[in-house]
Amino acid sequence: LFRRMDLEAALRVLEEGARLAERSHFAANTALLLNNLALANHLAGRLDAALGMFEKAEEIARELGDAAALVSIRYNVAQILARQGRFRKARLTIDEVDESTAVAQSKRLLLGAAYTQGLYLSLLGVNAGDVWSRVEALARDAGDPFLERFASLHGTESLVAQGDYSRAQQALEHGTDAQIEAPRLARLAWVEALLGKREAARAARSRFDLTPRGPELLASWSQLLAAASAIETGNLDEALQRTGEASRFFRSAGASTGELECALLEAEAAIREAARCPDPRKLLDRAERCADKARKVPLDPPQDLSPRARDLRTALVEARALLIRLREWLRAITCPPAGRPPRVCVDARSLEARLRDLLARAGGDPTRLSEDHTLLLDCVAGAAHRWLGDVEAASRDAARVRSHLAQAALRLAPQDREAFATIDPWQRFGLKALEPLAGDARFQASHAESLASILRLRATAQSAKEAMQGGLRIVLEALGAASVVLAGPTGAAFTSVAPGVEARTEGVGGGLIWARIAPGDIGRGWLAAVASRDSAFSASDEAFLAAAALALGSQPVVLNGLPPSKGSVERTAQLAMEAPAGSADSASSLSRTRPLTQRSLRSGDLARILRKEGIIAEGRAMARVVRAAAALAASDLPVLITGDSGTGKNLIAKLIHLLSPRSEQPFLSQSASAVPPELFEADLFGYERGAFTGAERTRTGYLFQAAGGTFHLEEIGDLEPALQQRFLRVLDERS
Structure with a gap:
């Protein structure tokens, strides 16, 4: 009955046997029956009851002087402690038992030691691939095919953590043991989803739902893997339903590690749904509540180790929630509801301060992260750096993402690479609207004259207001947009609207593009454009907007201390068009034409000030020093x-x-x-x-x-x- 995973029937038989043994005063049989009864309760999720039975069995084993039984019982106790999140006590228990001479004398105890170590590390979220390989070998040597196949299942999770999806899929594709069919199908659905095979993943989840689940504890963990698969295939309501079912069981069982994973998966599902929802506020609140709940799950991990990467995963959920809130704030300013002023209820400065803090917290130790968490971290960092206006850092993050995907594809079997290549990590993690501009993005030649016009206007305008309003009109016409807004941290500073053009109100995807404005006489801010209802922006439009933001964010242009000529401005536009948008070259080609301050023009020209003070600023390095001095x-x-x-x-x-x-x-x-x-x-x-x-x-x-x-x-x-x-x-x- 136990091997067939018919736990309820096994429990009835074991309880009757324990009563008979106790009445007959057969201590050895009582200890054996209590041990098996505790195992059955463990798998059924009755963790406290199982601990009580193990304690009774341990007392009897001590009286009998049965060292082997004591070791077996203590390993089982350590497994339960790990499931409850009491990792330090579990570690102490494992270390104490490992010192027993009885372990080395028994194949069965060596197998128990390895299995306990593997389960402890897996529940903690540490890659335990080598340990599970050892469990497989020991189970094979001990003639235990069931435990051998079960260890193989755990081993596939380690392969996934390493990004070796093809090997994990091959290990899971063919199963013959009915007792582990449900866990196998749940893992297969997860791996298929990570490979980009959405239909295959959904089919595996359907088969999982029709398969007997077995013990409640194992079934609930399988449900979590099915939920992870649903998140990856975009079936987020299904994912939330599955995590809800599993969460109720883990909460009643007191299995804190299960509760933690449920909260983290629910937060992930909510944040991804929020990214594609027209009104994401409730989903963002839910994601942040789940992240907070995950942070408060009672756990006692080893020093300096975050269980199941809790600190990283909660920080990345909260960072994405902040980025989406900031994006929605910009959308509300750029494209307010018809007939109503924008309802700005977000303090962009305080959100950015929190974003910087979360980004710092999320760094952690990269050697402890799974391949997927490393990819997520780079994507979030790239989106955050783009929002914060750090173009170089965002470009580096985006390059790491591309490199990561290329390396992951090389690890895959050839037949899996095509589906994997269809996965857009920015879309996957809910960050598409915040993806850094591609390094090779260039705006169209027709936009060069528009950029030159902005620079001429900045040089000749009588006031900053005149320059900004005129510059926005140029951007509006160049993009064929419904509206263009220059926004500061507290709201819209300047707006230009195309009369009679209806905007794309959802502002998602190609409907809203934006670029961060460098420090200048208007401070830090954002240049945003909303497409008309029947059109969408392209990558070249984004590249132009990035270049326009550089021009609008600068002070009125001065070249070598002299007002710019028409030719020099057009040359600047040409340099910007030739260099990749957002790159250091394009930024410097524009910033080299920037003025040093508004005052320097009013009091004469910059060359006279530099000459009077004896400063020679003809070299590029010295020009950078002078620009920095002017900004400060x-x-x-x-x-x-x-x-x-x-x-x-x-x-x-x-x-x-x-x-x-x-x-x-x-x-x-x-x-x-x-x-x-x-x-x-x-x-x-x-x-x-x-x-x-x-x-x-x-x-x-x-x-x-x-x-x-x-x-x-x-x-x-x-x-x-x-x-x-x-x-x-x-x-x-x-x-």
Whole structure:
């Protein structure tokens, strides 16, 4: 009965046998029956009851001095502890038993030791492929074909973690053991889905549903694998239904590892459904609730190890939820409902801060991640970096994704590569609308003149407002869009709408394109365009929008300190068209034409300012330094300038001051090494008359002398550490 997995019938027989043995005072038989009774309860999901029976059996085995029975019981106890998420106690139990001399003397106990180790690692989410191979070999040697096939099933999960989908599929395609048919079909459905064979995966799930499930504990884990398959084939309602069924069982059984996997899969299903839903708010809330529930599942993992990659998976769910919320916020601004103003209920700045934090948390130790989780991490990082405007990082992430897919395809059997190639990872993970631009994306030649027009307008406009509004009209006409919006973190700053053109209100896929705007006189923001109802944007349209965002986000154009000519602007447009969109070359070709500040044009030209200060900025490297100085000049941030002696750090500090709104206020420079340490605080902050012996008059400190302007402290590295700490506090508190 036990081997046929007819647990209810086996339990009745075992319970009757245990009563008979106890009445007859046959201690050895009682211990054996209790041990098997506990095993049956374990598989039925009655974990606490099974632990109680194992404890009774252990007491009897100790009285009898049966070392082999004690070892077997303790391994079974460790398996239950691992299912309950009590990993540290399970590890201690395994280590204690492994030291017993009885283990090495019995093939059956060696098999039990290996099986327990494999189950412990698998429940923890660690690749245990080598351990399961050892279990297979030991089971074969011990003449246990059932356990051999069961170990083979577990081994396929390790193959999937390594990205070896074809080998896993081959191992699962042909099964002859009716007792493991349901687990086999669930795993086969999962692997087929990962290979991109959607119909085959759905067929395997249908056969799984018609197959007797066996013990509830094994059936619920199989249900989770079927749910994972449904997520990959896009049957997300089915996935949520399956995880719900499994979750109810695991919660009642107290199997925390099962509860955790249910919560993580439910969060994944909800986030993918939200990505394709016109109104994703409820699904995003659900995904975040599930991620929070997964984080709160009571577990006691080993130090520095996140069970089932919980920290990574919850962070990636939350990061995608934030990205979708930010995308919806931009869509609401760009394409508000007819007759109503946009309802902006998102603080983009705070969401971005959380996004950066989640991205940092998700990094983790890449050596511990499965192939699929590594791919997901790179996709989320690419989407996040694109949103945050880090074009180079987004390009690197996208390149890693392409490399990962190419390597994964090489591991597949030739007949599996065609289906696998149809999988779009950005679409799969719900990030299609945030996919970084392809490195080879170029806008059409017809857009070059539009870009040149934007640059000319930026150079000749009387105000930033005039330049922005005119630039948006050019973008609107070039794209044939329904509307174009320049949005800041708090909402729409400038909008241009094509009269009489109906917009694609869903704003999903090709209906909404956007690009991040680099820092400039409008701050960071987004340039977004909505297609008309009967059209969609292309990759070349996105490439043009990225180039236009560079032009609109810059200050009015200055080339070598002189106003641009028509030819130089057109040359800039040509450079942008020739370089891949979003690449460093296209960015630099535009940014080289950027101005340094609005003020530099009003007060003369930049060349005169540089010449007056003795700064030669003809080389590319020096031009980058000057551009950085100009960008920093508009802010109130503290600036650290590094460089060898004699390279002109003081000149750059003075340039930042002259290009800033503080240029009419004092500029004070002082070398830290020229002030004795005991006088540094007094000179920096000043003092009142009589504050200490010898203070015969009030002295104004350097910081107060430079109030409203710029204070340049040279050679700060020469300060004593204690004085550096005090100065750091000044920078932190700004007082």
